[in-house]
Amino acid sequence: MKILGLGLVAVFVVVTLCACYPKRVGPAGPDGERLTWTAMNKNQRKAHMRKVVLPLAADVFQAWRPERYARVDCTLCHGDNAHWEDFQMPTSHLPRLSGALLLGPEFEKHPDTTRLKLDRLVPEMAAALGLKPFSLITCRGFGCYSCHLGPEGPLFGN
Ligand code: HEC
Numbered sequence: 738m739k740i741l742g743l744g745l746v747a748v749f750v751v752v753t754l755c756a757c758y759p760k761r762v763g764p765a766g767p768d769g770e771r772l773t774w775t776a777m778n779k780n781q782r783k784a785h786m787r788k789v790v791l792p793l794a795a796d797v798f799q800a801w802r803p804e805r806y807a808r809v810d811c812t813l814c815h816g817d818n819a820h821w822e823d824f825q826m827p828t829s830h831l832p833r834l835s836g837a838l839l840l841g842p843e844f845e846k847h848p849d850t851t852r853l854k855l856d857r858l859v860p861e862m863a864a865a866l867g868l869k870p871f872s873l874i875t876c877r878g879f880g881c882y883s884c885h886l887g888p889e890g891p892l893f894g895n
């Protein structure tokens with residue numbers, strides 16, 4: 738009985754963890770329910786980026802290099818393309834990463850950035866967009882390659 742109970746709890750946890758992405762993080766839609774990132778139109782996405790993502794990114798990058806990132810805007814991630822309303826990600830504006838799943842080369846060359854991104858930027862952005870964070874098991878989800886390209890182009894379903 739006890740084991741069955743634990744089994745049910747485990748099933749419940751798995752179901753609740755899997756079932757709720759993408760999360761409703763946006764403004765209310767036609768049915769009165771909040772929209773997911775995926776369901777937002779371009780203007781709603783821009784507003785969400787400005788209101789939620791930009792302040793969050795400013796916080797994270799300023800914790801790393803306060804002087805260099807004293808003022809951040811859309812071009813931080815989108816580059817000059819932001820000026821032409823092109824917000825396609827991942828982007829060649831950012832340095833390409835190695836493609837190594839466990840980020841060996843990144844930890845070796847840029848340990849501080851890699852730690853900060855892994856501990857703060859990725860989880861906070863995934864939560865802000867209501868997207869599932871990158872999983873080493875499925876190799877899908879919001880992670881480094883949602884912003885950065887790999888050596889040959891986009892990786893891991895991005
Ligand atoms: C910290 C990095 C970062 C900053 C700063 C940022 N964005 Fe984004 N933006 C992203 C990422 C990552 C995505 C792709 C999200 C996804 O996986 O769907 C994205 C996607 C978008 C999209 C959707 C593109 C599409 O193809 O539908 C729009 C529109 C957008 N951003 C606008 C903006 C605007 C406007 C600003 C400034 C107010 C901004 N972004 C600032 C990281 C950023």
Ligand code: HEC
Pocket residue numbers: 813814831832834840843847850851854855858859862880881882883884885
């Ligand atoms: C939301 C978008 C986004 C995500 C997700 C992201 N990065 Fe970045 N990354 C950036 C931006 C923006 C810069 C800074 C570019 C600049 O200063 O011009 C950057 C810079 C870097 C650099 C270069 C550092 C330097 O000093 O030259 C490395 C290495 C890096 N990121 C690794 C990672 C790793 C590893 C992950 C995942 C754990 C990751 N990034 C996730 C946006 C992102």
